[in-house]
Amino acid sequence: MDITLFSAVYAIHLVSVILVALYGVHRLVLLRLWVGLRRREQPPAAELPDSLPLVTVQLPLxxxxxxxxxxxxxxxxLSWPKACLExxxxxxxTDGTRSAVDEGVARLQAAGFDACVLRRSTRDGFKAGALAEGLEKARGSFVAIFDADFIPPTDFLLQTMPRFSSSEVGMVQARWGFLNDRDSLVTGVQALTLSSHFDIEHGTRYASGRFFNFNGTAGVWRKEAIVGAGGWTADTLTEDLDLSYRAQMVGWRLVYHGACVAPSELPPTLTDFIxxxxxxxxxxxxxxxxxxxTLLRSxxxxxxxxxxxxxxxxxxxxLAGALATVTLWPALMVHGTRASALAWIPGVAALSGSCGAIVFYYTVYALMERRSRHLLRYVPMLPLVCIGVAPFLALSAMEGLFxxxxxxxxxxxxGELKTGGQRRKGLADGATFGRALVAFxxxxxxxPPLLFVLDTLAFYAVPLAMAVPAGYMLTGxxxxxxxxxxxGASE
Structure with missing residues (x-):
């Protein structure tokens, strides 16, 4: 291959790892802000008004x-007067869920709740479409939303509703808890990343006056805010993120209440996680x-x-991470050429990005969770999992652009299906096996780059050269x- 082509690939690799490093630096900036904000004295929560508002609880299934x-x-x-709850x-x-829902709603109605089932003839708009149709019929001035895998605590509304004391507050987001975070490497890594998402990202963005988002569940919206921001729309696959930004851009304030925790179920398999x-x-x-x-012009x-x-x-x-891994081998070929004076930059940049991210996630368990077993088991595995899934998510990012x-x-x-065999019954398909083949x-x-860096003594690239194939091997x-x-057939 011509050295000019090698240099071009090296440039792609260099840009990719610098973007990865920038991501790690951003993690550290958020962490620094979070540490400073933790020292601030938190204002006392407002009390519930004497006249409680009507709250509509929406359960999209x-x-x-x-x-x-x-x-x-x-x-x-839920601890909330039945007269004030819909x-x-x-x-x-389209399956047995319908019977379970009908039976569950009948029990709620028998207990005196204003409960109903809304069914559509088509899934137009998917979850966003269901929420929009339900909102048209909702009588409550506030709307609490829970996905199927959540178990809202009994005092959920008692904790979140006082946060609407200001008329500017359009949404209150609770923290997710995890029912199965100790089950496997897959759920442990997810709990690690999501804990940092809530504890550091949400907490810092909210407390510092930056934008953050509703996570699609375990939150309460003021109905007026949803309508005022343009309502639920299905032109993106993250209707919750989209509505959050539109609401904040028109002046609504979103509140993060991390002390309120709603337990949830993490995807137990890597297939589901991807x-x-x-x-x-x-x-x-x-x-x-x-x-x-629109936001940048505002x-x-x-x-x-x-x-x-x-x-x-x-x-x-x-996308940057995937490009950095697949261009590693040709990029290393510049070692010993005229470009070799710059050959150390990608290795240092990749290491910087990884270290920044590891410190970020380590902080969650070191200062918040205080679980040493999780630190030793999951934090070191996080870069490998991220490397392994990057190519699949890179394609999704490209699709999102166009x-x-x-x-x-x-x-x-x-739910209660605990065994791996039960969980995998629906997963033994071509897509999962195809992804495994791609990873291998x-x-x-x-x-090969690992052998090359050892042979040429390019030790600046050893961490990246070791981590990349290890990540793909683990994923595969x-x-x-x-x-x-x-x-075996018995399983």
Whole structure:
């Protein structure tokens, strides 16, 4: 290959790892802000008014047979006067969920609740369409939303509703808790990233006056804010993120209440996790394309615009990460050429980005969770998992740049199904096995650089050269197992 082509690939690699490093630096900036904000004395929460408002609880469901009954039972335990509570089950299901919903709603009605089931003939707009249709019929001035895999605590409304004491507050988001974070490496890594998302990202963005977002569940909206921001729309796959930014851009203030925790179920398999992240990645980039131009032209403070750009374009980090890994081998070939004086930059940049991210996530468990086993087990594995899933999410980021809408693929919920065999019954498909093959192929592509750096003593690239094939090997092994490869017939 001509050295000019090598240099071009090296340039792509260099830009990619610098973007990854920039992501790590951004993590550290958020962490520094968070540390400073923690020292501030928090104002006391406002009290509930004497006359409690009517709250509509919306439960959007689609084929959630394993968890629907559990959710309905939890909503029936909410500490809020029945006369001030309306329960809407927005059920688009086509399976046994319908029976579970009908039985659960009948029990709520028998207990004196104003509960109903709203069903549509088509899934137009997916979750956003269901929420919009339910909102048209909602009688409450406030709307609480829970996905099927959540178990709202009994005092959820007692904790969140006082935060609406100001008429400027349009939404209150609670923190997610995790029912199965200790089950596996996959759920442990997810809990690590989501904990930092809530504890540091949400907490810092909210407390510092930057934009943050509703997470689609475990939150309460003022109905007036939804309508005033243009309502639920389905032109992105992240209708929650889209509405959050539109609401803040027209002047509504969103509140994060991390002390209120709603337990939830994490996707227990890597297949489910990748599918969920593909939707979130594509949707966030779609939201960036839709809202960033208007936001950047607005008179908002520069710190708001900069943070919004990092937030909404974060999905492009997967694209940068994927490019950095697949261009590593040809990029290293510049070692010993005229470009070798710059050859150390990618290795240092990649290490800087990884270290910044690790410090960011380490802080969550070191200062917040205080669980040493999680620190030792999950923090070191985080870069490997991120490397392994990057190529799949990079494609979603690219789709988000050039396409609107898309199919909303639900994340499967398993409820009380504890065994791996039960969870994998619906996963042994071609897509999972195909992803495993892609990961193993990338191992073959990215393993030779390690031999090259050892042979040429290019030690600046050793960490990256070791981590990349290890990440793909880990991902391929997990996906192969989930697809059924190597399982006995008895399972």
């Amino acid at each position: 689609y084929n959630e047979e394993a968890v629907a009954s559990r959710l309905l039972a939890a909503v029936g335990e 329960i809407q089950v927005l059920d688009d299901s 599918a969920q992240q593909e939707r979130w990645t594509k949707g966030s980039v779609q939201t960036a394309v839709k809202t960033l131009p 008179p908002l403070a520069w710190r708001v615009k900069v943070e919004a750009s990092f937030h909404l374009l974060g999905g492009l980090g997967w 396409t609107r809408h898309g199919v909303f693929h639900r994340t499967p919920k398993y 192929a990338l191992v073959a592509v990215t393993a 092994a997990i996906l192969a197992r989930e697809s059924g490869v190597g399982r």
